[in-house]
Amino acid sequence: xxxxxxxxxxxxxxxxxxxxxxxxxxxxxxxxxxxxxxxxxxxxxxxxxxxxxxxxxxxxxxxxxxxxxxxxxxxxxxxxxxxxxxxxxxxxxxxxxxxxxxxxxxxxxxxxxxxxxxxxxxxxxxxxxxxxxxxxxxxxxxxxxxxxxxxxxxxxxxxxxxxxxxxxxxxxxxxxxxxxxxxxxxxxxxxxxxxxxxxxxxxxxxxxxxxxxxxxxxxxxxxxxxxxxxxxxxxxxxxxxxxxxxxxxxxxxxxxxxxxxxxxxxxxxxxxxxxxxxxxxxxxxxxxxxxxxxxxxxxxxxxxxxxxxxxxxxxxxxxxxxxxxxxxxxxxxxxxxxxxxxxxxxxxxxxxxxxxxxxxxxxxxxxxxxxxxxxxxxxxxxxxxxxxxxxxxxxxxxxxxxxxxxxxxxxxxxxxxxxxxxxxxxxxxxxxxxxxxxxxxxxxxxxxxxxxxxxxxxxxxxxxxxxxxxxxxxxxx
Numbered sequence: 401x402x403x404x405x406x407x408x409x410x411x412x413x414x415x416x417x418x419x420x421x422x423x424x425x426x427x428x429x430x431x432x433x434x435x436x437x438x439x440x441x442x443x444x445x446x447x448x449x450x451x452x453x454x455x456x457x458x459x460x461x462x463x464x465x466x467x468x469x470x471x472x473x474x475x476x477x478x479x480x481x482x483x484x485x486x487x488x489x490x491x492x493x494x495x496x497x498x499x500x501x502x503x504x505x506x507x508x509x510x511x512x513x514x515x516x517x518x519x520x521x522x523x524x525x526x527x528x529x530x531x532x533x534x535x536x537x538x539x540x541x542x543x544x545x546x547x548x549x550x551x552x553x554x555x556x557x558x559x560x561x562x563x564x565x566x567x568x569x570x571x572x573x574x575x576x577x578x579x580x581x582x583x584x585x586x587x588x589x590x591x592x593x594x595x596x597x598x599x600x601x602x603x604x605x606x607x608x609x610x611x612x613x614x615x616x617x618x619x620x621x622x623x624x625x626x627x628x629x630x631x632x633x634x635x636x637x638x639x640x641x642x643x644x645x646x647x648x649x650x651x652x653x654x655x656x657x658x659x660x661x662x663x664x665x666x667x668x669x670x671x672x673x674x675x676x677x678x679x680x681x682x683x684x685x686x687x688x689x690x691x692x693x694x695x696x697x698x699x700x701x702x703x704x705x706x707x708x709x710x711x712x713x714x715x716x717x718x719x720x721x722x723x724x725x726x727x728x729x730x731x732x733x734x735x736x737x738x739x740x741x742x743x744x745x746x747x748x749x750x751x752x753x754x755x756x757x758x759x760x761x762x763x764x765x766x767x768x769x770x771x772x773x774x775x776x777x778x779x780x781x782x783x784x785x786x787x788x789x790x791x792x793x794x795x796x797x798x799x800x801x802x803x804x805x806x807x808x809x810x811x812x813x814x815x816x817x818x819x820x821x822x823x824x825x826x827x828x829x830x831x832x833x834x835x836x837x838x839x840x841x842x843x844x845x846x847x848x849x850x851x852x853x854x855x856x857x858x859x860x861x862x863x864x865x866x867x868x869x870x871x872x873x874x875x876x877x
Contacts, residue, residue, distance in 0.1 A: 418818045419837045423448070425822070426831040441829035447849045447861055448833040450625070450793055452699030455853035457766070460698065460759050462752045463741055466492070467703070467734055470501050482751040492737055501733040507726045509537030509707075510733070513740045517707050520743035525672035534710045534718070537731045537739060541655050541692040544708035546576045548688050550724060551717075552616055552649060553582040562613035563651070564605055566597070568796065568838035568846070570625045570653065585609040588841055591798065594787045595627035599638045606646060617649040618642075623656040623667065623791025626838050626848040630665040630791040636673045644685050652689040655706070658696040661771045662790040671711055687711040693738045695793065697763040699852065705735025767793065770851040770858045777862045783873050793852040796835065799845045805876040817845040823872065828864040 423446075430444045446454075453459060462485065469475045469489035476486050495512045497503030508514050514532045521530040538544045553561040562585040563577055574584050587605035589595040597620065609615050620639060622631045631639075643650050652670040660667050671689055675682045692706035710721065746753040774795045778786040786797035801809075801816050809819035815836040825831050835846025849861065 418815060419448075419834055422818070422821055422825060422831060422834070426825060429825070429829065439829065440827070441864070444825075444829045444831060445857065445861055445864070446831040447853065448831050450695065450850055450852070451701045452695075452697075452763075452793065452850075452852040453701065455850050456857050457699055457763060457852055457854065458759070459700065460756060462746055462756045463698065463700065463738055465752075466741060467737060470734070470737055473499075484746060484750045484752050488741070492740060496733065501737070503733070505730040505733060505736065507722065507730060508532075508535065509731055509736050509739075513537065513736050513743075516740050516743040517709075521669075521671070521709060525669055525675070528672055528675045530709065534713075535707055536710075536721075536725050537705065537707045537736055538725075538728070539704045539706070539731050539735065540694055541653065541690040541706040541708075542572055542576075543704075543728075543731075544688075544690050544706055545573055545651070545653070546580075547725060547728060548651065548708060549576055549580045549582065551721060553577065553580040560613045561617075562609050562615035564602060564609075564615060564618040564648070566619070566621060566624075568626055568835065568840055569619075570621060571837050571839075573619060573653070574839075583613045585613065585615050586839060589624070589627060589629070591627075591787060591841070591844070594790075595624055595629040597629075597631060597635055597639065599642050602639070602642055615646075615648065617651055619651040619653065620670070621653040622670070623660060625653075625656065625792055626794040626796040626833070626835075626846075627787070628789035628792045628794060628796065629787075630660055630662065630667065632665075633668050633673055636668060636670055637677060640670070640674055640677060640681055640685055644681055650685060650687040652687060654689055655692040655695045656792040657691065659767065659793055660791040661768050662788065665790045667791070671709070674711065684712060686713055693735060693742055697760050698738065698742055699763075700735075700738050703734050703738055704732045705737075705739045706731075707739065766853075766855055767851060769855055770853070771795075773855075773858060773862060774849075774851060777866060781866060781869055784869065789851070793850055794848050795851055796838075796846050796848050799835075799847060801845050802873060802876040805872070808876075815845075817847060820845070820872065821847060824865070824868050827871075828868045830861060830864040830868070832865075 426444050426446050465481050465485045466488050469481055470493055475481055476489060493499045495510045514535050517535055518530040518532045522528060561582045563582055564585045564587050565574060567586045567588045577584055585605050587601050590598055606615055654669060657667045670687060674685055689709050694701040746756045771789045778784050778797050783800040784797050786795060789795055799817060799820060806816045809816040817836050818834045821832050821834045833848035840846055
């Protein structure tokens, strides 16, 4: 087994053991509290998930009204729902087989909704053309990633397919890659420069991997998960040039595109930059970009909906792509319906627009406020450093863990950040993610916490974390 394969397997092992153990323990403590067990806290706060509704943010009224009407069409004959909700639901039901959300759809999704997504992409990218034939709706971006990996990852022969993947990263991608028989080629984001993606690091990782595997693709996450960086246009251009020179397939995970908190930053899609760079890049670089209803202000993780758009794939390859996606049946219809709303939300003049815009603004303001509080509180604590959170829904602070604590963690057979997170959970009832789940530079330790939560909950999270951290450092100093 190559060193790269070992690194990939190790990430998966951590995900399937230590982090899962934290989640199970959090559930056990919750059950114990419900049974009357006395602890120094009344409840468990789990901010290890990237699930806005689980963390306490409310779903959007218009989304739930349309979904409710589609599930129970009898509501369309009442005066309970606004007129634009009724019209949207009637139109969507008309696109469903038999007028029911319980019917199958086309492989790529309901044609009208695929067209809506295509129009959304084109409008987002300043009229850059988007073709419905290149879009597939799936059960979320995770499923899209899994399907795309199946296209080019080969698990036969002695040379495995390699994919350049950021460290830190989204652990599901690395797990999916391992399951397909591929190997992660880790490139490290520069924490000292705000988790910047540097092309010279991409080059180092690529050349180190050759001979161990066959690197064929480059995976990027923008805005970052768990790091919260937002790539500049110049950075994206540099990555595209690198991919073109090295003939790498680009995988652009852009699910946090509507979660940019820094007013000095702007989300720009890889596709937009690619086309604005012009030939030969715009006609030759192969790209798959991903989006989802699970993140941002929609936060509909449980209703499952996402899409992938392919750019510059050969028609013959697209034929194979269609065949592959056909084997996966169709995406959940409710997720498709919400994608349609994401693509075309209520507009000024619509009856639902005032409520919709107010709810979206409230969520955005909550995230912005939480970012400021997290940066302020963590920045005031000794032994913690946190790079600016410019986008996404996570904070990923670095812990400067005392040597005595590191030694005790090793004796317990635990990663130091897992040791920290375990004690944090037991002593305060606060469950966070361990940085080792996402990958991190050797000798560094991090935790990940979700900021997509009501402000009062964020304050309680920060209070528990601050109290514990100071006690932890005092105990192990």
